[in-house]
Amino acid sequence: MNELTPYQTIIGLEVHAQLKTDSKLFCGCHWQFGAQPNARTCPLCLGLPGALPVLNRKAVEFAIKLALAVEARIAQRTAFSRKNYFYPDLPKGYQISQFDSPIASSGKLKIRLNSGIKTIHIRRIHLEDDAGKSIHAESWVRENESLIDFNRCGVPLIEIVTEPELSTPGEASRFLQTIRQLLRYLDICDANMEVGNLRCDANISVRPHGGATWPGVKTEVKNMNSFRAVERALAYEQQRQIELLEHGEKILSDTLLWNEKAQVTESMRIKEQAHDYRYFPEPDLPPLKIDTSWLDKIKNEMPELPDARRDRFIRQYKLSRADADLFTATVELADFFEKVVVRIGDVRLVNTWVKTELLRSVNQSADEATPISADAFAELLDFVKQKKITAQSAKIVLVEMLTSEKAVAEIIHDKKLTLLSDANQLGVIVDQAIADNPDAVKHYRSGKRQLLNFFIGQVMKLTRTKADPEAAKKILLEKLDAE
């Protein structure tokens, strides 16, 4: 919020990320988005009596990787607890979560804002199992029923809880984007909010500017399925709370759902008492030791993280900060850029072509910036670098590459874009360019030497941009200067 408004806002986030393991957190069920309903279950994740959970080692390692990436304190001993509540998509009647000894605590994440860098502290990171999916709204669901799919039940989640240090809805969205980038760099979560493998609940509270304490009343907003939804929902909720204060009314603690269609938050009308989760230690899972040798092994597997990679790009490739930000936005684009640079050598050429041509062709979206392989793109740039095709022709080839599987050489051949540098053939075309433009010739010969570029343009036009500009220039000069 800007300084002019008389109110201050604080926001804290609870982020849930589905971990990209092959099997679930406590059983060997495969989990995969889009499978047939109830096709990924076993007695354990259906909560059948007698089934015992066995912790997935990789899920723990993924959680530790995130903890290392945000410089959190990693527990030497971590334990699971049961969080008890009734809901049809939770067949056990409790979620296996962590309560008093989470896997990690006290981390921090730097987010980049227009005003500079802000550090957001992370209170805790813990592991828990996901619930199944309830379906209510679809047209084929009968009036009086809800339908349950247990495929998602037991999928490993990490919950990331921030301190309430975010001051605007925009900062909340920025934090989420930074977490998404980190999760993807670590390759532990697909982090796609629309699909639901990255989810976010937010707590928001407003007070008059300069107030000594926070009123202690906050609302929790759920059901935000995109970065934009987070920003809009929190902006709406912020304004709603301010208006209540302006009218001298009290803000009530509440859990609210964001209604994307109506663009409003709506109360879930949950009785406060329902929040008594009666956590107690999970008797089926002994506490887990995280020893130094295991931790060291995981540390060795850590990839280069976004900030480190950006700084290295600036140092190693002499990129501007803005270009380095752009090229390291996603790990795919960063890998792509480096692979092409290694093959081509000419950083400036690669920089220009990735930034202006490739990114433009995919609407400047770094998320979708690599529709073609680095090898194919490098091959195209190699033709440009070796001056085997003109830059103009290369742009035509690139457009074709985005929609076809054809190799670069094949496209150049099919589209007849091979560089025309044969002196005899070019000579004929140069003659025609001269014959077509007698006035320009006259002006050129009377001293308007800059018309040379006009003639090069004419030759390009006649050859549909295939002419070798250097060769064309040489022949043009010979012919124009020979009076």
Place this chain on the structure above:
Amino acid sequence: MYISSAEIEKIAQLAKLKLGQSEKQELLRQLGDIIAYVEKINQLDLSQVPAADSADIEPVNLRQDKIEAGLTPQQALMNAPAKNKGFFSVPKVIKK
């Protein structure tokens, strides 16, 4: 008394149970007896006994991330009181 009438009511509410007055009285007595029995542990002097840390799981004993065959959708739904289109069907609940 180890447990109050109000606590019984709260537990019943959290467990979504409706209790009659006589049931409440009976549970008050039964749960009270159970707690009194377990309470005996508190009489032991455990100040010299180390905590049972040896029961911790070592990282090597965790499960490898391997996929194991589970149930078919038909098997999963076999005991469902109600089903529809391959899903478990339950009385309508509000959206979470």
